[in-house]
Amino acid sequence: MSSHVLEIRDLRVAFPGPRRSLRGARTIVRAVAGVDLDVQARETLALVGESGSGKSTVARCVLGLVRPQEGRITYEGRALGPIDKRPAELQRAIQMVFQDPGSSLNPRMTVGAIIREAWKVHPAVAPKGDRRQALAKVLADVGLDAGVGGRRPSALSGGQRQRVSIARALALRPRLLVCDEAVSALDVSVQSQILRLLVDLQRTHDLSILFITHDLAVVRQIADRVAVMNRGELVECTTAEQLFTAPAHPYTQGLLSAAHDLEGANVGFENTREQIS
Numbered sequence: 001m002s003s004h005v006l007e008i009r010d011l012r013v014a015f016p017g018p019r020r021s022l023r024g025a026r027t028i029v030r031a032v033a034g035v036d037l038d039v040q041a042r043e044t045l046a047l048v049g050e051s052g053s054g055k056s057t058v059a060r061c062v063l064g065l066v067r068p069q070e071g072r073i074t075y076e077g078r079a080l081g082p083i084d085k086r087p088a089e090l091q092r093a094i095q096m097v098f099q100d101p102g103s104s105l106n107p108r109m110t111v112g113a114i115i116r117e118a119w120k121v122h123p124a125v126a127p128k129g130d131r132r133q134a135l136a137k138v139l140a141d142v143g144l145d146a147g148v149g150g151r152r153p154s155a156l157s158g159g160q161r162q163r164v165s166i167a168r169a170l171a172l173r174p175r176l177l178v179c180d181e182a183v184s185a186l187d188v189s190v191q192s193q194i195l196r197l198l199v200d201l202q203r204t205h206d207l208s209i210l211f212i213t214h215d216l217a218v219v220r221q222i223a224d225r226v227a228v229m230n231r232g233e234l235v236e237c238t239t240a241e242q243l244f245t246a247p248a249h250p251y252t253q254g255l256l257s258a259a260h261d262l263e264g265a266n267v268g269f270e271n272t273r274e275q276i277s
């Protein structure tokens with residue numbers, strides 16, 4: 001049997017583009033133009049590319065938030081349709097961590113209420129016994145004190161808020177996390193802490209991660225394999241090591257040298273996976 005948790009085949013998504021003129025026909029933006037991708041059990045696959053290359057659209061298709069014109073997405077061999085047509089256990093099994101927890105966490109609710117609400121939506125994974133203890137455990141798993149449960153997102157730092165987003169996802173015992181620019185809004189040192197947390201959680205919770213980012217320094221810290229998108233197409237999919245040492249595609253070579261120019265000293269980033277193993 002295949003060890004692929006997620007399989008994407010010939011995915012195609014087009015959006016109506018801007019009008020050419022007041023009376024002219026609409027253009028079409030081919031956001032995803034025939035993508036094949038697999039995420040294996042317990043791996044982190046980074047999906048990288050410049051802004052507008054189609055990464056988020058792939059993620060939104062996996063979540064069932066965008067309906068592709070063509071293609072097939074399966075999770076453990078089961079076809080994934082739109083989110084509202086998915087059985088509860090499939091909705092639960094794939095969780096998303098967004099870039100900006102400020103807008104994805106309800107500002108009127110406490111952290112505890114946010115997590116309890118996730119359990120209300122998915123009673124199959126709600127704790128059977130002491131909910132307080134279960135909440136403290138979920139928060140501890142992401143490095144937060146139990147006291148954070150009584151606070152609202154606005155009272156937390158950006159890094160703490162992102163830990164809460166991860167806790168909310170983990171509370172549903174997912175198998176696949178889709179992280180869309182999940183550390184992009186954070187300072188570099190906080191980014192590293194969150195990336196380490198994800199690497200740890202992946203091991204302790206048997207997670208697969210599809211990690212979307214435009215930042216190659218982040219890829220270096222977290223990815224097992226890397227898929228590179230350009231203009232809706234996948235141009236290269238290889239191990240992280242291979243990508244950084246011998247990128248095959250000219251587009252990837254260009255991305256790497258642009259990152260070199262931008263980051264200077266940061267290019268020598270050590271790999272978090274190696275540091276903590």
Ligand SMILES: Nc1ncnc2c1ncn2[C@@H]1O[C@H](COP(=O)(O)OP(=O)(O)OP(=O)(O)O)[C@@H](O)[C@H]1O
Pocket residue numbers: 015016017029030031049050051052053054055056057058214
């Ligand atoms: N809902 C939408 N309606 C119209 N066009 C869209 C929509 N969503 C995405 N697009 C277009 O599809 C293309 C791919 O966008 P997408 O957000 O997937 O790229 P991305 O690589 O994730 O970029 P970014 O990192 O900037 O989000 C872009 O040209 C974008 O403008």
